[in-house]
Amino acid sequence: MAGNLITYRECIKQAIREALLADERVFMMGEDVGHYGGAFAVSKNLLQEFGPERIMDTPLSEAGFVGAGIGAALGGMRPIVEIMTVNFSLLALDQIANNAATLLHMSGGQFNVPLVIRMSTGIGRQLAAQHSHSWEPLFAHLPGLRILSAGTHEDARHMLAPALADPDPVIIFEYTSLLNMEKELPEDLTGVDIQKAKVRREGKDISIFTYGTGVYKSLTAAEELAQAGIEVEVVDLRVLRPLDEETIVASVTKTNRAFVVEDASKSVSVSSEVSARIMERCFYELDAPVQRLCGAEVPIPYPKHLEDASVPQPAQIVSAIKTLLQHA
Amino acid sequence: MNLNPDQVKKLLSQMLLIRRFEEKAAEMYTKEKIRGFLHLYIGEEAVAVGVLQALQPDDNVMCTYREHGHALVRGMEPGVIMAEMYGKLEGCSRGRGGSMHLFDAKTKFYGGNAIVAGHLAMAVGLGLADKKLQRNQITCCFFGEGAMAEGAFHEAMNLAALWQVPVLFVCENNLYAMGTALRYTHAQQDLEKKGAAYGIASSSVDGMDLMAVMQAANEAVDSIRQTGQPHFLVCNTYRFRAHSMFDAELYREKKEVEEWKQRDPITSFKELLLQQKMLNDEDYQAIEKQVQQEVEQAVAFAESCSFEPVEELLKYTYSEKAN
Numbered sequence: 001m002a003g004n005l006i007t008y009r010e011c012i013k014q015a016i017r018e019a020l021l022a023d024e025r026v027f028m029m030g031e032d033v034g035h036y037g038g039a040f041a042v043s044k045n046l047l048q049e050f051g052p053e054r055i056m057d058t059p060l061s062e063a064g065f066v067g068a069g070i071g072a073a074l075g076g077m078r079p080i081v082e083i084m085t086v087n088f089s090l091l092a093l094d095q096i097a098n099n100a101a102t103l104l105h106m107s108g109g110q111f112n113v114p115l116v117i118r119m120s121t122g123i124g125r126q127l128a129a130q131h132s133h134s135w136e137p138l139f140a141h142l143p144g145l146r147i148l149s150a151g152t153h154e155d156a157r158h159m160l161a162p163a164l165a166d167p168d169p170v171i172i173f174e175y176t177s178l179l180n181m182e183k184e185l186p187e188d189l190t191g192v193d194i195q196k197a198k199v200r201r202e203g204k205d206i207s208i209f210t211y212g213t214g215v216y217k218s219l220t221a222a223e224e225l226a227q228a229g230i231e232v233e234v235v236d237l238r239v240l241r242p243l244d245e246e247t248i249v250a251s252v253t254k255t256n257r258a259f260v261v262e263d264a265s266k267s268v269s270v271s272s273e274v275s276a277r278i279m280e281r282c283f284y285e286l287d288a289p290v291q292r293l294c295g296a297e298v299p300i301p302y303p304k305h306l307e308d309a310s311v312p313q314p315a316q317i318v319s320a321i322k323t324l325l326q327h328a
Numbered sequence: 329m330n331l332n333p334d335q336v337k338k339l340l341s342q343m344l345l346i347r348r349f350e351e352k353a354a355e356m357y358t359k360e361k362i363r364g365f366l367h368l369y370i371g372e373e374a375v376a377v378g379v380l381q382a383l384q385p386d387d388n389v390m391c392t393y394r395e396h397g398h399a400l401v402r403g404m405e406p407g408v409i410m411a412e413m414y415g416k417l418e419g420c421s422r423g424r425g426g427s428m429h430l431f432d433a434k435t436k437f438y439g440g441n442a443i444v445a446g447h448l449a450m451a452v453g454l455g456l457a458d459k460k461l462q463r464n465q466i467t468c469c470f471f472g473e474g475a476m477a478e479g480a481f482h483e484a485m486n487l488a489a490l491w492q493v494p495v496l497f498v499c500e501n502n503l504y505a506m507g508t509a510l511r512y513t514h515a516q517q518d519l520e521k522k523g524a525a526y527g528i529a530s531s532s533v534d535g536m537d538l539m540a541v542m543q544a545a546n547e548a549v550d551s552i553r554q555t556g557q558p559h560f561l562v563c564n565t566y567r568f569r570a571h572s573m574f575d576a577e578l579y580r581e582k583k584e585v586e587e588w589k590q591r592d593p594i595t596s597f598k599e600l601l602l603q604q605k606m607l608n609d610e611d612y613q614a615i616e617k618q619v620q621q622e623v624e625q626a627v628a629f630a631e632s633c634s635f636e637p638v639e640e641l642l643k644y645t646y647s648e649k650a651n
Contacts, residue, residue: 027460053460059490064449071453074438075388076461079453094480097442099450107431108422109644111438143645161378169648242646 378541523560
């Protein structure tokens with residue numbers, strides 16, 4: 001299959017392009033998505049191809065254009081709203097938490113909000129505390145939203161279509177650090193199930209539950225552990241709300257050990273939630289306590305060595321799992 | 329404006345329905361039939377009635393949490409609104425919203441929004457959808473002067489002007505953001521200028537004068553339909569009752585309230601009609617009676633309704649149907 005290499009950035013772009021071609025009601029708006037071509041060049045040339053009605057540059061006005069996206073969705077459109085990065089998303093948090101997430105319930109089922117919000121997330125390239133947030137857990141706290149994490153090229157390419165088909169608001173987290181990474185994309189894949197977590201690698205000795213940048217890091221660690229004779233199962237949670245508990249339970253029931261990896265800081269995180277659900281559902285299946293490797297409890301620092309130390313690295317995953325399995 | 333006797337009676341009865349409905353709601357609140365927040369519109373009736381008469385059934389309406397009056401004028405059943413305030417299943421939002429969150433798809437009534445200024449950008453979005461889908465309808469968005477101090481107001485104004493969306497922004501300036509007076513919250517108290525600052529056609533009107541509000545609203549709506557561009561209308565009004573049922577009204581003098589009550593929009597309109605011989609005392613008594621009956625029926629309906637089974641608690645957190 002050599003020759004089919006594609007960057008994560010190109011995966012996102014193809015997904016957006018496909019959505020615009022598939023449905024006249026779809027349009028994208030956000031800061032610098034048009035004339036600039038996207039802060040990360042994701043939407044380069046889409047303005048030229050689709051015109052300013054469908055690729056709308058917005059002012060620096062997160063609350064305004066996210067709110068307008070909700071209104072346009074109520075009005076029958078299928079907006080894709082790009083928030084340049086998660087770091088700016090709190091400016092729109094009122095719109096997301098108080099409007100998008102509540103309208104269906106508050107109206108007794110009368111008004112649904114078919115909106116997709118995409119945002120680039122996580123550590124980039126030494127961007128320091130205000131531009132390196134991993135806030136998936138914050139949004140995953142809110143009932144009424146579907147929270148997706150595109151930790152692989154496959155999901156970056158194929159999550160958008162089902163997200164747009166969802167009648168309710170969906171947030172897709174994309175990852176700045178993956179943008180330039182090239183991978184082969186399976187050609188026959190046309191959609192992903194946005195209800196379900198995905199087992200990325202099967203194994204029998206231990207399950208790693210992870211999402212976002214943790215997926216490729218865990219797969220790398222799993223490769224190395226395989227050479228030491230440890231067969232790791234890697235589960236990409238990918239739907240952070242509503243959480244796919246069944247896939248988690250099935251994996252723990254199979255491997256009897258659970259390890260959770262995420263970039264977000266440990267306290268009140270997705271890993272806290274996954275760990276708690278495992279305790280509730282699988283306590284008697286466990287051969288060892290659930291362990292976690294998470295982001296440090298610190299605003300992300302600027303220098304490279306400290307930035308690297310702030311989030312889990314594959315070598316740490318390898319060593320933690322060897323310890324957990326009491327591997328020599 | 330030439331109005332026939334039927335039209336003026338309808339307008340008067342709409343204002344009176346708001347007044348009597350809310351008096352009854354306050355009573356039911358003290359009887360603990362209604363709980364949570366209850367914000368009364370009494371005193372401001374001419375604004376909802378005067379503005380909404382300018383709209384068509386296809387137009388969208390978005391309101392604040394002080395929206396019982398707008399819902400009634402828009403044609404929602406009084407009983408269904410009362411049932412919502414009772415928290416009953418037969419309420420317009422299945423009891424899930426209460427007083428602050430009246431919703432109705434049939435009349436395109438998009439709430440009942442309880443975060444001050446939080447709905448303004450959504451109104452821009454509704455307008456944007458209408459524009460993109462080339463529907464000849466407008467969105468009418470009500471908010472108070474308190475909302476104009478929020479950043480969300482300014483973002484919405486900028487987007488509305490930038491994208492030229494058919495939205496009527498109606499500021500119901502009742503002089504108090506909860507309990508803090510306009511003079512303590514706005515450096516520029518000439519509110520109309522804040523729409524104009526964004527390049528939006530703006531006007532202001534005496535919100536206690538129904539005919540004046542109608543005139544201003546008709547002009548604004550005509551201009552929006554003709555140009556597709558937004559309009560900003562300030563209606564200067566006053567709420568006679570407390571901000572909510574929890575408010576002890578320590579921030580304003582009784583004398584001030586009494587002075588404004590001299591300008592009661594219902595009394596003024598009634599006097600005008602009597603003077604112009606478009607209404608006689610008998611007509612008025614008939615309207616009062618009819619309205620009282622509607623209110624009594626609304627309460628009887630709400631009382632007869634049921635509560636949603638607790639098993640359905642989680643329903644409508646996510647849609648059951650596909651998109």
